[in-house]
Amino acid sequence: MSQSRNQSTESWSAPDAEPVVRIEKVTKRFGEIYAVDDLSLDIHRGEFFSLLGASGCGKTTLLRMLAGFETPTAGRIFIDGQDMTEVPAYLRPVNMMFQSYALFPHMTVAQNIAYGLKSDPPDREGRSARVSEMMAMVKIEALATRKPHQLSGGQRQRVALARALARHPKILLLDEPLGALDKKLREQTQFELVNLQERLGITFIVVTHDQEEAMTMSSRIALLKDGRIEQVDSPRRMYEFPSTRYAADFIGSINLFEGHVISHSNDMAVIHCEDTDSDIIVHHSQPLASGMPVTVAVRPEKMRVNTTIEADQNQLHGEIKEIAYLGDVSIYHVDLPGGKRIQFTQPNMLALAEQPLTWGQEVQLTWHPNGCGVLTQ
Amino acid sequence: MRDFISRNPLLFVFLIAGYAFLYLPIISLIVYSFNESRLVTVWSGFSTKWYGELMNNGPLLNAAWLSVKIGALNATIAVILGTLAALALVRFRKSRGHGTLGVMVTAPLVMPEIIIGLSLLLFFIALEDLIGWPAGRGQTTILIAHATFSMAYVTVIVQSRLAHMDPSIEEAALDLGARPARVFFTITLPMIFPALAAGWLLAFTLSLDDLVIASFVSGPGSTTLPMVVYSSVRLGVSPQINALASLIIALVSIAVLVASVIMYRSEKVRQDA
């Protein structure tokens, strides 16, 4: 899935910008287990930031430390320049939308949204105006007097969102915000959340295990593994230039070829791989030492079936073993002569009953040096 | 239901037999409370005269009033103590005394009443000897004894309610700026209220029903209803007792019916949410 948002304001790339959240060498230990391990991260004003990772990677613990539900074992957390490490949840300028929504079952929708507005705004009229404004914002005006158990899943999600935004937090934390919705509703809500965030200008920090969701909504993604950050980048850079094997493999599918550096000059590296017929040429601007063991990563959609050999292209050949027809594209599994299995995808341009490529067919695959990357970690 | 009966005829027969076993004695109690004859089991015509006599039985009415007073006070104390114990058991697993509290709360549920009664009496006597309190036995000592064993029942009920509560609901309240005390009174308490109500009713009935413990720790002038009933029953069956039983059964049935409707509704709300 491609990105939907406008990236004209890359606040994080300005070197002296004051971050709205600064996580400084934070560690959280539960007994012997390090849920978050010496992690540092800056999140900037107006970002739609995703914490992405497999379950148990520490992303939820990190979010709960931002909310104030857990205290770090070590390290500090600053929100808007102020040290919030020891500040209890009820005094922090952040609000959270819970995965279970955590709506108060004995209160109506309006009472739920008003719960956080105890004395701000100070007058009753101001508070009820705020509640109405919030309900209008997420289009649930008609549900004001309903109880949570009378709502659908999508409606509950909106109430939870309105309740968390009613206090005009500096940061909104969202824990798997779309996890409980079905697929169609999830896709629609993704765009609504992005639009809302752009309209309000509030920093959103989302925890998700769904890479598509993170790609669609975020301005930046932090990929977490074992309580540490694997990579922080925009979705596009994350996909096109993963910095580690784990990051490459976690987001999308990818073919990985183990090898070592033959030469590196003019930003072009030549890599020798055991599994391929010829050396692979990769565009890479960072210095690489000769003989260094590296991994070449090629996305399946970057490969093309080609009958002619072009000099500046990487190439390999193999036999098609499996075909998965997905409608818009087909995924082909190809066995290389050395036995390694790789995959490539091809859009299905024509509505043919018979696919032009079939099982057992020998194919020649080519891709451009700019269509792959070198992983050193 | 028809499907259930046709598939499991034997089970259904067992169920019906079980209910017959449980309810026929109670029904016979009620039926014979309207019997004209003093001989409880010989039917000689319909009459409500035993209810009339019951209403003129001064000692019995006094005992009933005392039992209701102790029962209500006991239920209130037991709900407070039981709720605290349940909170301690569910929420503060790592705090000191958690393990011993768990054992101490379970034990009164099964401990033979006769041991509780005897040990408390001996304790009260020794305590009076030592610090002059409690002066003699009476309402206070019965109240303490009843609260001690009925709080265990309240704990079990509230504990199960708390354990099934989504912890993020309270976190959400904190997140929305409510201090812990406000979270407790506006979120936790309303959510466990059905359990508190059920616990109160149960503690009230347990106290109202207790003969053995009260017999040990009561003093002169604090004769509870079960003690009066017991001394009367020991002399043989009496239609007045049947009438009393019928009144109690009627009251309890109404209370339980109302309570279960409330519980059922809130349960539904909880499950839907």
Place this chain on the structure above:
Amino acid sequence: MTLLQKLIPKNHQLIVAIPWLWLAIFFVLPFLFILKISLSEPQLAMPPYQDWIREFEDGLLTITLNFGNYQLMFEDDLYLQALLGSLKVAGISTLLCILTGYPIAYAITRAPLQFRMPFLMLIILPFWTSFLLRVYAWIGILKDNGLLNQLLMSTGIIDSPLQILHTPAAVYIGVVYSYLPFFVLPLYATLVRLDDTLLEAAADLGARPLRQFLTITLPQSVPGIAAGAMLVFIPVMGEFVIPDLLGGPGTLMLGKLLWTEFFNNKDWPVASSLAAILLVILIVPFVLLRHFEQKASEEER
């Protein structure tokens, strides 16, 4: 671990401390006095026992422990008979509760969903009405000219009334009647949590209903059976009202004997020794109960 805990450390210690202290003072501490009195000598006074510690005129302090009460327990046949009687009644009644309660609990779990709660309520409801009065109801049914004998004679099954009241049979009926809900409830809670797809899987693998029940349902309901059995066994060991009202002079049980020693014979030291012995005997089933309850709650999680 929740936040409330971290945010209000003082309050949280208080929340644990209040019920803890209450139970320690009014539940655990009194047991020590049972032990104390059981080791003292009876006397004709109020309270009717001598203190261990007696101060003599010359200011000498002596402590006299009297193990005579315990010795009596082993020498006088009466106490052993009462202990055996209690074990027998508690054991057999527990078994009877299992035999009658299991089909009931099982039937409720098999009933259509919307009938389960009402069916269960019907089991619990009698428990809310007076225990004493429910036992009393059986006097009217079981006595010589009672309802049961009237029914049997009018149908011609028997000619002369059966003596049921004041026999062990009456005690068993009374105990099963009073304690059945205590057995059915935990068992139901266990049975209703069992995964129905396990039975379907067993059926799919060729097991007939009887084998499904014996190999799947029954083994998995053991914690419920055990917890329910202990909930019956433990209190029945010390039961007083039922043997007193329904049993006869031949029904010797610890609870009734303790009551007689205490209220009729005013022998507090012997009554305390009986209580102490009962308490020690009950430790084993109590530990079992805790074990099975914890097992059940762990499985729930």
